[in-house]
Amino acid sequence: MKRTFVERAGDMIGKEIRLVGWVFRYRALAKTVFIVLRDCTGTVQIVASPEQVASLGIKLDDVVDIRGRVRAEPRSKSGFEIDLMEAIITNASSHDLPFNSSSDISQVGIEVVLDHRPLSIRTDSVQEIFQVQASILEGFRSYLRKNRFTEIVTSKIVASGTEGGTNLFQIKYFERTAYLAQSPQFYKEHGVAAFERVFETAHVYRAEPHATSRHLTEYYSLDLEMGFIDGPEDVMTLERNLLSEIFEDLNKRFGDSIKKRSGDFLPDMTKTPTWEFAECMERLKKSFGRTDLVDDLDPQGERQLCEIAQKEFGNPSVFVIGFPLNARPFYTHPRGDKGAAQSFDLLFRGLEITTGGQRLHTRAALEQALRAKGMDPKAFEGHLRMFDLGMPPHGGLAIGLERLTGQVLGLTNVREATMYPRDRNRVEP
Amino acid sequence: MKRTFVERAGDMIGKEIRLVGWVFRYRALAKTVFIVLRDCTGTVQIVASPEQVASLGIKLDDVVDIRGRVRAEPRSKSGFEIDLMEAIITNASSHDLPFNSSSDISQVGIEVVLDHRPLSIRTDSVQEIFQVQASILEGFRSYLRKNRFTEIVTSKIVASGTEGGTNLFQIKYFERTAYLAQSPQFYKEHGVAAFERVFETAHVYRAEPHATSRHLTEYYSLDLEMGFIDGPEDVMTLERNLLSEIFEDLNKRFGDSIKKRSGDFLPDMTKTPTWEFAECMERLKKSFGRTDLVDDLDPQGERQLCEIAQKEFGNPSVFVIGFPLNARPFYTHPRGDKGAAQSFDLLFRGLEITTGGQRLHTRAALEQALRAKGMDPKAFEGHLRMFDLGMPPHGGLAIGLERLTGQVLGLTNVREATMYPRDRNRVEP
Numbered sequence: 001m002k003r004t005f006v007e008r009a010g011d012m013i014g015k016e017i018r019l020v021g022w023v024f025r026y027r028a029l030a031k032t033v034f035i036v037l038r039d040c041t042g043t044v045q046i047v048a049s050p051e052q053v054a055s056l057g058i059k060l061d062d063v064v065d066i067r068g069r070v071r072a073e074p075r076s077k078s079g080f081e082i083d084l085m086e087a088i089i090t091n092a093s094s095h096d097l098p099f100n101s102s103s104d105i106s107q108v109g110i111e112v113v114l115d116h117r118p119l120s121i122r123t124d125s126v127q128e129i130f131q132v133q134a135s136i137l138e139g140f141r142s143y144l145r146k147n148r149f150t151e152i153v154t155s156k157i158v159a160s161g162t163e164g165g166t167n168l169f170q171i172k173y174f175e176r177t178a179y180l181a182q183s184p185q186f187y188k189e190h191g192v193a194a195f196e197r198v199f200e201t202a203h204v205y206r207a208e209p210h211a212t213s214r215h216l217t218e219y220y221s222l223d224l225e226m227g228f229i230d231g232p233e234d235v236m237t238l239e240r241n242l243l244s245e246i247f248e249d250l251n252k253r254f255g256d257s258i259k260k261r262s263g264d265f266l267p268d269m270t271k272t273p274t275w276e277f278a279e280c281m282e283r284l285k286k287s288f289g290r291t292d293l294v295d296d297l298d299p300q301g302e303r304q305l306c307e308i309a310q311k312e313f314g315n316p317s318v319f320v321i322g323f324p325l326n327a328r329p330f331y332t333h334p335r336g337d338k339g340a341a342q343s344f345d346l347l348f349r350g351l352e353i354t355t356g357g358q359r360l361h362t363r364a365a366l367e368q369a370l371r372a373k374g375m376d377p378k379a380f381e382g383h384l385r386m387f388d389l390g391m392p393p394h395g396g397l398a399i400g401l402e403r404l405t406g407q408v409l410g411l412t413n414v415r416e417a418t419m420y421p422r423d424r425n426r427v428e429p
Numbered sequence: 430m431k432r433t434f435v436e437r438a439g440d441m442i443g444k445e446i447r448l449v450g451w452v453f454r455y456r457a458l459a460k461t462v463f464i465v466l467r468d469c470t471g472t473v474q475i476v477a478s479p480e481q482v483a484s485l486g487i488k489l490d491d492v493v494d495i496r497g498r499v500r501a502e503p504r505s506k507s508g509f510e511i512d513l514m515e516a517i518i519t520n521a522s523s524h525d526l527p528f529n530s531s532s533d534i535s536q537v538g539i540e541v542v543l544d545h546r547p548l549s550i551r552t553d554s555v556q557e558i559f560q561v562q563a564s565i566l567e568g569f570r571s572y573l574r575k576n577r578f579t580e581i582v583t584s585k586i587v588a589s590g591t592e593g594g595t596n597l598f599q600i601k602y603f604e605r606t607a608y609l610a611q612s613p614q615f616y617k618e619h620g621v622a623a624f625e626r627v628f629e630t631a632h633v634y635r636a637e638p639h640a641t642s643r644h645l646t647e648y649y650s651l652d653l654e655m656g657f658i659d660g661p662e663d664v665m666t667l668e669r670n671l672l673s674e675i676f677e678d679l680n681k682r683f684g685d686s687i688k689k690r691s692g693d694f695l696p697d698m699t700k701t702p703t704w705e706f707a708e709c710m711e712r713l714k715k716s717f718g719r720t721d722l723v724d725d726l727d728p729q730g731e732r733q734l735c736e737i738a739q740k741e742f743g744n745p746s747v748f749v750i751g752f753p754l755n756a757r758p759f760y761t762h763p764r765g766d767k768g769a770a771q772s773f774d775l776l777f778r779g780l781e782i783t784t785g786g787q788r789l790h791t792r793a794a795l796e797q798a799l800r801a802k803g804m805d806p807k808a809f810e811g812h813l814r815m816f817d818l819g820m821p822p823h824g825g826l827a828i829g830l831e832r833l834t835g836q837v838l839g840l841t842n843v844r845e846a847t848m849y850p851r852d853r854n855r856v857e858p
Contacts, residue, residue, distance in 0.1 A: 003657060005577070020657040021625075022819050039657070040577045040625035061819040065657075091791055094817035119818040121623035130624075134580040141567075148434070148469045151563040153649050153830070155849040156585075156632055157598075159856045169586075170601040171609070173646075174638070178856045180600070187849065190858070194550035195559075196450075196469035202631070203585055209603070217602075220582050228432060228449040228468070228494075362520055382858045388523035389548040390451050390490040401582070420584040420616065427588045427607045429619070429811045 001067070007041035010080050012070045019044065019066045019082065020090070022122065024101060026060055035084075037066065038101075038122075045076060048084035060100045061093035061119065110415060117419060117429065129417055132254055133405045137201060139246035140222050140399070147238070149197040149224060154187035156180055156203065160379070167207045169217075180205035183398065185331070188225035189359060190386045192394045199224040201401075211423040213413040214299070214351065216402065218422040225396030232333075232342045232358045235395045236274065236319050239346065239354065243269040250408060262349070262410030267315040274319040275305075277340065283308055295327040303350035317348045330369045333358040333395070342395070349407045356397025363387040430496070436470035439509050441499045448473065448495045448511065449519070451551065452487055453530060464513075466495065467530075467551075474505060477513035489529045490522035490548065539844060546848060546858065558846055561683055562834045566630060568675035569651050569828070576667070578626040578653060583616035585609055585632065589808070596636045598646075609634035612827065614760070617654035618788060619815045621823045628653040630830075640852040642842040643728070643780065645831065647851040654825030661762075661771045661787045664824045665703065665748050668775065668783065672698040679837060691778070691839030696744045703748040704734075706769065712737055724756040732779035746777045759798045762787040762824075771824070778836045785826025792816040 004017040024043055025036035033053050035046040046068055058064065068082035093100075099108045101122035113120045120126045141151065157171060158181045169180040184200050191198030204221045229235060247266035250258060259265050275283070280297070284290040288304050297305070297320065310316040322340040325332060333342040343357035360366050363384050367377040377384060405417035415421040420429060433446040453472055454465035462482050464475040475497055487493065497511035522529075528537045530551035542549045549555045570580065586600060587610045598609040613629050620627030633650045658664060676695035679687060688694050704712070709726070713719040717733050726734070726749065739745040751769040754761060762771040772786035789795050792813050796806040806813060834846035844850040849858060 020821065022821075040579075063819050063821045090822060091816075091820055093819040097818065116814075116818060118619045118622035118815055122819075127624070130581070131579065133582070137580055137582075138570075138574065141570075145567065150469075150560065151566055152559070152848060153562070153566075153632075155647055155851055155856075157634075157647055157851050157856055172599040172601075173856060174636070174853050176856075190547045193547035195556070203582075205586075207603070218584055218586055385545075386547055386858075387520075389526065389545060390492045390522035390551075391520055392449065392451075392492045393519060419581060422584055422586050424603050427584075427586055427602060427605075429815075 005041040006037065006039045006044045009044055009070055009082065010078060013072050013080060014070065016067060016069050016085065017082075019046075019068065021064065022101065023058055023060050023062045023064055024122075026058060035064075035087075037064065037082075044078065044082060046082040046084050048087070052084055053087060056087060056089055057092075058087070058089060059093065059095075060102060061097070061122065062089050063091040063093075064088065065090050110413065114415070114421065114426075115429065121419075126416075128254065128257060129405065129409060129411070130419065132250060132258075132408060133401065133417060135250060135253065136246055136401065136404060136408070137222075139249055140242065141199070141201065143242045143245050144197075144199045144224060147197070149199045149226070150191075150195040152188070152191045152195070152198045152200050154181075154184050154191075154200060154202075156205070159382075169205050169207050182206055183221065184223050185329075186383050186386075188223055188396060189331075189391075189394065192225050192227040192396075193386055193389050193391050196227040196392070197225075209424055211425060213415075214403070216414060216418060216421055216423060219403075219414075219418070220401040222399040222401055222404075223396065224398075225394060227392035227394045229358060229393055229395050232321060232335075232344055232356065232395050233274075235356050235358070235397055236321075236344060236346075239356070239397055240270045240272060247408075258408060258410075262408065266408060267317065269315075269317065271313060271315050272317045272319055272346075273309060273313055273315075274321055274344075277320055277322040277324065280305055280318075280320050295324040297345070297347075297352070299351075302347045302352055306347050306350045309347075316350065317346065320345045320347065328357075330373050330375065331359045331366060332369075333360050344397075346397075348404075349410075351403060351407055353403045353407060354397050354399045356395065358393070358395035361387065361391045361393050434470040435466065435468045435473045438473055438499055438511065439507060442501050442509060443499065445496060445498050445514065446511075448475075448497065450493065451530065452489050452491045452493055453551075455487060455489055464493075464516075466493065473507065473509075473511060475511040475513050477516070481513055482516060485516060485518055486521075487516065487518065488522065488524075489531060490526070490551065491518050492520040492522075493517065494519050539842065543844070543850065543855075544858065550848075555845075557683065557686060558834065558838060558840070559848065561679060561687075561837060562830065562846060564679060564682065565675055565830065565833060565837070566651075568678055569671065570628070570630065572671045572674050573626075573628045573653060576626070578628045578655070579620075579624040581617070581620045581624070581627045581629050583610075583613050583620075583629060583631075585634070588811075598634050598636050611635055612650065613652050614758075615812050615815075617652055617825060618760075618820070618823065621654050621656040621825075622815055622818050622820050625656040625821070626654075638853055640854060642844075643832070645843060645847060645850055645852060648832075648843075648847070649830040651828040651830055651833075652825065653827075654823060656821035656823045658787060658822055658824050661750060661764075661773055661785065661824050662703075664785050664787070664826055665750075665773060665775075668785070668826055669699045669701060676837075687837060687839075691837065695837060696746065698744075698746065700742060700744050701746045701748055701775075702738060702742055702744075703750055703773075706749055706751040706753070709734055709747075709749050724753040726774070726776075726781070728780075731776045731781055735776050735779045738776075745779065746775065749774045749776065757786075759802050759804065760788045760795060761798075762789050773826075775826075777833075778839075780832060780836055782832045782836060783826050783828045785824065787822070787824035790816065790820045790822050 001018040021037040021039035024038035067086040073081040306316040321344040325341040346354035402417040430447040450466040450468035453467035496515040502510040735745040750773040754770040775783035831846040
């Protein structure tokens with residue numbers, strides 16, 4: 001007999017059906033046993049007599065294969081229940097699990113959660129994290145496709161780093177050494193020369209020695225790059241619209257839960273203010289007495305700026321533009337002639353979730369910028385050559401998927417939004 | 430002035446607009462110069478007088494920024510042309526390019542093509558390869574989402590190989606050695622325990638020392654895994670429907686070109702026959718006199734089976750099922766008790782593009798299978814533990830994106846369908 005998805009069972013009142021799934025709840029009364037079965041489409045209540053299940057020893061998280069008859073039941077939320085006819089335990093869960101799919105996962109340590117990842121995902125609260133993440137991924141790609149971006153797939157095994165070579169993981173590549181890509185930056189710029197507008201969703205790697213709640217050695221980067229821009233504002237406008245569309249969809253599908261977990265629905269990002277870096281320094285000084293920041297923000301500064309934005313605009317997010325050029329990668333386009341860069345960060349709910357900007361687009365400017373940083377243009381010849389092919393003015397951005405997921409749901413550690421996090425101490429499971 | 434996309438220019442007859450893009454064609458007559466400009470939405474013809482462009486030295490693949498007036502032109506295919514008002518070369522292409530975007534790329538060696546990837550992609554024939562690839566990616570994900578699969582993101586840095594440890598790339602991971610994942614096999618099985626149905630689209634890595642036209646050291650794998658199957662036939666049925674939907678879309682969007690390049694439109698995969706491995710041996714013996722194959726097919730055998738299928742069914746594709754179990758990974762489910770495996774390959778137009786099958790789903794069976802292969806279950810404890818959490822019967826498959834793209838378009842080398850291919854000799858660009 002072919003299985004019926006739980007979500008279709010209600011269409012089959014009076015009929016005998018086969019259901020397969022996990023035991024999600026189990027309640028045994030004197031005369032009746034209630035089993036809530038879960039599959040990838042939802043949950044359904046099955047009603048049995050104690051005699052029917054006595055010999056089976058059914059327990060939570062067992063894999064079961066059930067035949068039953070669908071009965072209309074006005075008192076049930078779904079409007080029906082299943083009267084059990086036959087149940088088989090296809091594969092029992094262990095008796096020694098540290099938690100189960102009905103547990104309050106906030107009471108379980110993150111290490112235990114990660115060591116039993118699939119079981120944690122069977123809980124509503126963790127499953128939702130990864131459903132939100134999958135929705136972000138889908139939303140990112142679909143918005144960009146609609147806006148004429150082409151998806152590209154670029155290599156993660158590279159001959160050298162994009163920014164000069166620190167924090168790179170080495171690979172033994174046959175007779176030579178290669179590296180794991182820190183960013184698809186060069187490839188997506190090449191992609192602009194090819195397609196004008198490109199995006200890539202893929203892992204990037206940083207040999208980040210510090211295990212903080214914000215850093216992973218392997219994270220998933222939502223990258224885009226676009227040609228023929230008039231300035232970084234074009235990229236920021238695109239991101240406002242992109243995130244607003246994603247957030248609108250998330251509010252629709254997960255809004256109540258997002259509000260409960262993070263304190264509020266997701267904001268309209270088209271209303272996010274843009275502040276110059278110098279203006280941010282002023283604001284931080286005025287509101288928080290800070291005078292210690294020089295060429296970048298720190299985590300506290302990011303939180304404080306979002307606090308100010310929340311107070312002034314009712315929206316805890318800020319685009320910061322015009323970072324000091326000397327602290328930015330060589331390919332960064334200057335903003336005016338006072339040492340500022342056409343680089344921006346997007347801060348959201350107190351955390352940087354995007355870095356973006358306009359890039360240099362002529363070989364001459366890139367060579368000069370390399371030399372100014374004490375680097376040899378010859379070492380970048382493979383990259384520079386692409387600027388001979390007809391490279392338009394361009395810019396782009398990268399969003400950290402785990403960070404964005406975490407900020408959407410108000411998680412405190414980026415690991416909670418990573419199925420299998422990697423840091424200095426963890427390469428398993 | 431804001432740029433107008435080429436595809437919108439026709440809506441602005443009589444108006445002045447700004448267009449940005451690349452010079453795709455350039456033809457100078459005595460009294461008129463024709464410039465075909467290309468952006469990410471298409472091409473448009475611009476008409477100028479020789480005087481207007483004399484001082485510019487416009488050439489193919491230059492990046493240009495143009496103001497012009499749109500004029501209805503019934504003789505043009507698009508129904509309009511642009512009368513040039515002003516042109517600026519934003520960034521000139523080099524005078525020393527080995528080919529340009531109008532070249533016949535089949536006359537350019539693959540090494541030169543790869544060294545100038547963006548320029549090659551500006552040619553119609555190469556651009557189409559990656560448009561087809563992006564469509565396959567989109568089609569794979571959208572079909573699976575509709576069918577209740579959840580997208581997952583799993584780590585590519587792993588502590589050991591999924592199949593015992595050959596052909597792994599080593600990573601220097603702080604104080605220890607880690608490896609690049611050869612497959613998300615274990616993670617997607619864990620994903621079944623979590624979500625029931627999962628997919629992942631990501632790179633996988635094989636330290637493949639041989640540089641053949643079919644192999645890469647880094648390729649992009651379209652992976653799926655599904656729970657509660659009754660056998661591998663459920664997975665094959667899903668793949669038939671999945672590929673048929675993708676192929677239908679490709680025939681619609683790229684059909685004429687696919688037919689021209691590969692000899693035919695893409696077939697209806699719901700009609701693909703399934704042959705037992707033993708039956709394949711019989712057919713190869715009968716049709717081609719082959720008696721040399723033992724526990725697997727070889728490239729020639731794959732071509733020959735597709736030839737037979739083409740003759741008998743008018744469809745050059747075959748599912749081969751029931752490979753000898755001893756040549757398959759330890760987690761493979763047996764098919765009956767005569768030493769066959771619930772493993773299948775999908776051959777398409779002469780090449781294996783998918784491997785899939787049903788997996789063992791109990792800890793006891795997995796431990797026994799490991800021992801039978803001389804491996805120690807203790808070394809797989811992190812994986813085996815997931816089978817204590819309630820693992821349903823399950824199976825899945827992996828499609829090589831570059832191979833599928835290549836077979837769809839009739840390409841002869843998988844590198845042509847890889848933006849930045851990696852093999853023993855190539856880690857750049």
